[in-house]
Amino acid sequence: xxxxxxxxxxxxxxDVHDVLEPLYADYRKLRFRDYSGKMSLxxxxxxxxxxxxxxxxxxxxxxxxxxxxxxxxxxDLAPRASVLEDDLEELExxxxxxxxxxxxxxxxxxx
Numbered sequence: 001x002x003x004x005x006x007x008x009x010x011x012x013x014x015d016v017h018d019v020l021e022p023l024y025a026d027y028r029k030l031r032f033r034d035y036s037g038k039m040s041l042x043x044x045x046x047x048x049x050x051x052x053x054x055x056x057x058x059x060x061x062x063x064x065x066x067x068x069x070x071x072x073x074x075x076d077l078a079p080r081a082s083v084l085e086d087d088l089e090e091l092e093x094x095x096x097x098x099x100x101x102x103x104x105x106x107x108x109x110x111x
Contacts, residue, residue: 001030001047005058008051013065014075016052021080023048035059 004023008016026044033039050057052065071077 001044004048005051005060008057008062009060013071014077016065017068017071017077020048020051 004020007019011019024045026048028044030042030044030047031039032042032047051062055062068077068080072079
């Protein structure tokens with residue numbers, strides 16, 4: 001978490017996205033002290049989200065960062081690939097296959 005915070009402060013915008021976005025899939029637990037001094041339990045992906053979105057994290061002001069969409073257009077940042085895209089495509093294929101099977105089934109003959 002400390003390394004991620006330092007990297008967010010010191011690195012270029014494209015590198016920040018390339019290195020920190022895979023940590024959205026990191027669910028390790030962290031003890032976090034908020035501004036009022038209260039300790040709470042958060043996960044690493046929540047901390048990374050704070051680093052990417054909040055202006056101040058752990059009483060340190062983060063440098064400004066352009067939105068991801070702008071970086072995708074200007075700095076050769078690859079579009080974010082959703083983890084759910086593959087599952088969605090498989091689900092659509094299964095639904096299409098089930099729809100084809102229903103059409104091929106013989107209809108009941110009414111007398």
